[in-house]
Amino acid sequence: xxxxxxxxxxxxxxxxxxxxxxxxxxxxxxxxxxxxxxxxxxxxxxxxxxxxxxxxxxxxxxxxxxxxxxxxxxxxxxxxxxxxxxxxxxxxxxxxxxxxxxxxxxxxxxxxxxxxxxxxxxxxxxxxxxxxxxxxxxxxxxxxxxxxxxxxxxxxxxxxxxxxxxxxxxxxxxxxxxxxxxxxxxxxxxxx
Numbered sequence: 735x736x737x738x739x740x741x742x743x744x745x746x747x748x749x750x751x752x753x754x755x756x757x758x759x760x761x762x763x764x765x766x767x768x769x770x771x772x773x774x775x776x777x778x779x780x781x782x783x784x785x786x787x788x789x790x791x792x793x794x795x796x797x798x799x800x801x802x803x804x805x806x807x808x809x810x811x812x813x814x815x816x817x818x819x820x821x822x823x824x825x826x827x828x829x830x831x832x833x834x835x836x837x838x839x840x841x842x843x844x845x846x847x848x849x850x851x852x853x854x855x856x857x858x859x860x861x862x863x864x865x866x867x868x869x870x871x872x873x874x875x876x877x878x879x880x881x882x883x884x885x886x887x888x889x890x891x892x893x894x895x896x897x898x899x900x901x902x903x904x905x906x907x908x909x910x911x912x913x914x915x916x917x918x919x920x921x922x923x924x925x926x
Contacts, residue, residue: 755776756797763842764839767842768843802843805840813827821873825876825888829891829892841897873918
């Protein structure tokens with residue numbers, strides 16, 4: 735960083751402030767949670783003044799909602815948009831999650847916020863519905879007897895594996911993938 739990028743007190747200027755604030759929120763919200771992260775700490779980590787933070791976000795609620803929007807705007811496009819996999823393989827690929835992946839940020843936010851009207855809670859609900867819809871779409875392509883039911887079952891299994899991995903500090907996704915394979919194959923056989 736050059737001297738021109740620093741303000742009179744040695745702090746970084748506003749260029750890139752929004753990205754630094756979002757980066758700090760990703761780190762701090764993941765490490766210590768939303769409720770335990772204050773705006774003072776967030777601003778210090780992002781190297782911005784509170785005034786700058788509030789120029790970019792009207793408050794912490796808006797920041798939390800934007801934090802969630804940054805994760806997966808295409809709803810697992812890395813899985814569902816793959817053309818090299820069959821629909822069945824795409825359904826199973828949804829469970830190929832590295833054990834170092836932190837608890838689903840949408841679940842974490844919904845649990846911490848306790849407010850169904852909070853913008854982040856609404857965003858989490860919309861995202862979870864979109865995941866189930868994408869799973870149902872792939873289940874339909876795979877020929878499942880009831881693709882919506884299978885989509886909901888697999889979404890529940892994904893969320894359960896994420897929570898169990900976090901609580902037990904052990905990778906639950908391989909077991910969830912094995913259960914998913916049984917559900918998928920049973921749903922596909924029912925139509926054959």
